Amino acid sequence: MIKIWSMKKNEDAAAKKKPKTSAAQIRVQKDLTELDLPSTMKTNFPNPEDLLNFELTITPDDGMYKGGEFLFTFTINSNYPHDPPKVKCVPKIYHPNLDLEGNVCLNILREDWKPVLNLNAVMVGLQYLFLEPNADDPLNKEAAKDLRENRSRFAQNVRTSMRGGYVGDEVYADVRPKA
Amino acid sequence: MKITINNYHAIALWRWNLKAGLQQHQPANAQPTAEGEEEEEEEDDDDDDDVCGICRVAYDGCCPDCKTPGDECPLIWGECTHVFHMHCIIKWLDTESSKQQCPMDRRPWVTAGAAAPPPDAPPAPRQAARVA
Ligand SMILES: [Zn+2]
Ligand SMILES: [Zn+2]
Ligand SMILES: [Zn+2]
Numbered sequence: 001m002i003k004i005w006s007m008k009k010n011e012d013a014a015a016k017k018k019p020k021t022s023a024a025q026i027r028v029q030k031d032l033t034e035l036d037l038p039s040t041m042k043t044n045f046p047n048p049e050d051l052l053n054f055e056l057t058i059t060p061d062d063g064m065y066k067g068g069e070f071l072f073t074f075t076i077n078s079n080y081p082h083d084p085p086k087v088k089c090v091p092k093i094y095h096p097n098l099d100l101e102g103n104v105c106l107n108i109l110r111e112d113w114k115p116v117l118n119l120n121a122v123m124v125g126l127q128y129l130f131l132e133p134n135a136d137d138p139l140n141k142e143a144a145k146d147l148r149e150n151r152s153r154f155a156q157n158v159r160t161s162m163r164g165g166y167v168g169d170e171v172y173a174d175v176r177p178k179a
Numbered sequence: 180m181k182i183t184i185n186n187y188h189a190i191a192l193w194r195w196n197l198k199a200g201l202q203q204h205q206p207a208n209a210q211p212t213a214e215g216e217e218e219e220e221e222e223d224d225d226d227d228d229d230v231c232g233i234c235r236v237a238y239d240g241c242c243p244d245c246k247t248p249g250d251e252c253p254l255i256w257g258e259c260t261h262v263f264h265m266h267c268i269i270k271w272l273d274t275e276s277s278k279q280q281c282p283m284d285r286r287p288w289v290t291a292g293a294a295a296p297p298p299d300a301p302p303a304p305r306q307a308a309r310v311a
Contacts, residue, residue, distance in 0.1 A: 022243075023234065023242075023243030023244060026234070026236075026243055027234055027235060027243070030235045031235075081233060081234075082233075082270055082271055082274050083274075083276075111276070113276060114271075114277075114280075114282040114283075114285070115232070115233040115267075115271055115282050116232035116233060116282045116283055
């Protein structure tokens, strides 16, 4: 028995020397293995060693944003899953629930986050924003106003913006897939 | 024939007694209809039954901040019947965004009990005696 305990101590010491995988990393790893994404969403890891910083591309196959390719960055801090992942939209797009800096208004990324949610839930929620843009609680007030007051004008504005055109005073990013 | 045992290794297995914990705390929580349905749903969800919803590590394992499972990293029940590693739920309840709610159902978290290895119903130890 004594022998076993001293062996265990050595193991502990060895474990301490190795760089510790953080709780956030362990949880993210589990979330990633549980990902069950439709073909309209793809993850990409610019640095495969770094699971806490990655990209998601959404290419909606339905709705007003069909035909666009929307790149998001995910930044996960060491307090995950107690803190939600930080998600940003890279291209500047015309959408009531995204501001011009790419911040996203999605309830589960903010007030409704809870640690039992996972990355899959967040990604599915993001895709939903493209299928059902929502004029309540907007980040882009002009876009929300257009959506509320004149849905067909809003749809026209979405098309213009996705080609890299102007809507009002703002020029938006061309999000048509390259090649 | 005569056998002399020179040496043996005893091996024991333990598990948190989840069932006992839940049964113990359910009567206090006997609300009809809606809740009954919810619980049925959970039972269907076999895969997730044995892992802490916060860290996704098995209940019999320990939270990511601990090194060894056992008394040092106990489980805790809410009155809503949800179970977490005590360290995981405390960490969540300490955050402002938790609003002191259970992360599963968003009901106010009320601790119903914490698990200690049950003294009355010890898990059957598996013993392997080796004759050397
Ligand atoms: Zn846990
Ligand atoms: Zn612990
Ligand atoms: Zn609960």
